[in-house]
Amino acid sequence: MANKSVWSDNRFWQRSATWVTGFAAILLIWLTFDTSAQISMGTDKDIQNKVTKRVPGPTVINYKITYERSPKRGLEVPIIGGNDGKGNSLFQEKEKFFGRDDWSEKEARAMLHLGKLGSQAKNCMDCHTLLGNGAYYAPDLTKSWLDPMWEDGTMQAIIGGTLGKELSKEEAMAEFLQHPELYPTHARQMPNLGITKKEAIGIVAFLKQMSSIDTNGFPRNFGKMKGAINGK
Amino acid sequence: MFEPFTDVVPSFFGWINQGPLTLTIFLHTVIILPMIFIYFQEKKRLENEE
Numbered sequence: 619m620a621n622k623s624v625w626s627d628n629r630f631w632q633r634s635a636t637w638v639t640g641f642a643a644i645l646l647i648w649l650t651f652d653t654s655a656q657i658s659m660g661t662d663k664d665i666q667n668k669v670t671k672r673v674p675g676p677t678v679i680n681y682k683i684t685y686e687r688s689p690k691r692g693l694e695v696p697i698i699g700g701n702d703g704k705g706n707s708l709f710q711e712k713e714k715f716f717g718r719d720d721w722s723e724k725e726a727r728a729m730l731h732l733g734k735l736g737s738q739a740k741n742c743m744d745c746h747t748l749l750g751n752g753a754y755y756a757p758d759l760t761k762s763w764l765d766p767m768w769e770d771g772t773m774q775a776i777i778g779g780t781l782g783k784e785l786s787k788e789e790a791m792a793e794f795l796q797h798p799e800l801y802p803t804h805a806r807q808m809p810n811l812g813i814t815k816k817e818a819i820g821i822v823a824f825l826k827q828m829s830s831i832d833t834n835g836f837p838r839n840f841g842k843m844k845g846a847i848n849g850k
Numbered sequence: 851m852f853e854p855f856t857d858v859v860p861s862f863f864g865w866i867n868q869g870p871l872t873l874t875i876f877l878h879t880v881i882i883l884p885m886i887f888i889y890f891q892e893k894k895r896l897e898n899e900e
Contacts, residue, residue, distance in 0.1 A: 622896055630892040634885050641880055652863055672858050691856040832858055 662723040665698070668709045672832045674698060676726035679823050682713035683830045685764045685840075685847055693835030694847055696764075715788055715826070716819060726823065733824025736817040745808075749828065750836060756806060758837050763787075763829035766845030767803070777801055788826070792818040 624630050660671030665678060681699040688695045688705030700708035712719040721729070737743075743752030746759045757765075767773050768787050777793050778785040780800060785793065794801055795818040798808035813821065841847050857864035866876050 624889055624893045624896065627892055627896060629895075630888060633888045633892070637884050637888070638881055649863060652861055656859065656861070670858065690854070 665709055668707070670698075670707055670832075674827070674830050675723065676730050676827060677721060677723050678830045679715045679726055679729070679826050680712055680719045680721055681709065681830075682711045683763065683826065685761065685829075687841070687847055691835075694841045695832055695835075696830045698830055714786070715823070716786075716792075729820045729823040730827055732817060732820030733822070734820075736813065736821045737824060740811045740813060740817075747837075749831070749833065756804070756808065758840070759825060759828070760831075760833060760837055761829045761840045761846075763826045764840075764846065766843055770845055773801075773803070776803070788819075788822045791822045791825070795821055 656672055659673045660669065660675040662675050662677040664671050665675050665681070678698055684697045684701070685694050686697045686701055686705065687693070690705055695705060696707075697705070698707040698709055700711040702708050715721065737748065742748065742759065745753050745756035747754060748759050750760070752759075762768075768791065773794065774785050774787060774790040777790040781793065792815065795813050796815060797810060799810045835841070855864065855868060857867070866873055
């Protein structure tokens with residue numbers, strides 16, 4: 619039958635669909651492994667060797683983290699320990715975290731673990747967003763460590779003023795987490811969730827490490843906040 | 851036309867995500883070209899069946 623079209627032939631569509639479905643399945647399995655390799659956490663060795671990982675190792679809490687525009691990538695990237703001028707981390711400039719800048723990998727990992735469990739136990743995501751998961755009832759916490767309100771010392775002044783002593787950023791954050799009801803900063807006030815001092819320190823470490831994760835510029839509106847990038 | 855590769859580490863999926871052209875080339879290679887190949891095979895088969 620000369621005028622039977624291939625387009626109305628069942629086998630053509632069957633074979634095409636089999637090929638596309640099969641290939642897509644293989645591609646997705648490959649993507650899964652490719653992604654898990656890219657999002658797995660780095661180690662202290664990576665930081666020592668100045669290797670930029672998408673998720674830096676736990677000892678990143680010993681370093682100064684800033685949020686700067688990468689001209690090459692056209693978005694903001696977390697810069698760890700100083701910028702080489704081209705948007706790459708130098709892993710040099712340290713920053714004291716609760717009085718120390720020599721937290722070992724084991725200690726830092728334990729703090730992050732406690733912070734992560736704490737954030738889950740207190741259900742931060744009920745109101746906040748962490749790395750794209752959660753709610754937008756309260757501010758996005760993905761880059762909260764770099765929030766201009768904490769960067770320029772506003773929050774430290776409010777909390778330190780109430781307590782009558784000078785506080786560093788992480789100390790003020792830990793204090794805020796333990797007694798949020800004392801420091802109304804927002805139209806919607808955070809309730810006291812009974813976070814202990816140890817948990818608060820862990821959560822602050824967790825937030826600091828989270829802000830050092832390269833999220834391809836997410837959340838997009840964070841960079842538009844005054845003071846969020848390069849202090850501008 | 852070709853954007854510079856800007857991802858953190860070079861990867862195949864980063865290359866696909868570079869811009870519309872790389873994605874188009876990829877999808878044409880893995881979907882359109884095989885379908886053209888299958889089309890001609892099936893056409894030949896139908897002609898032989900006659």
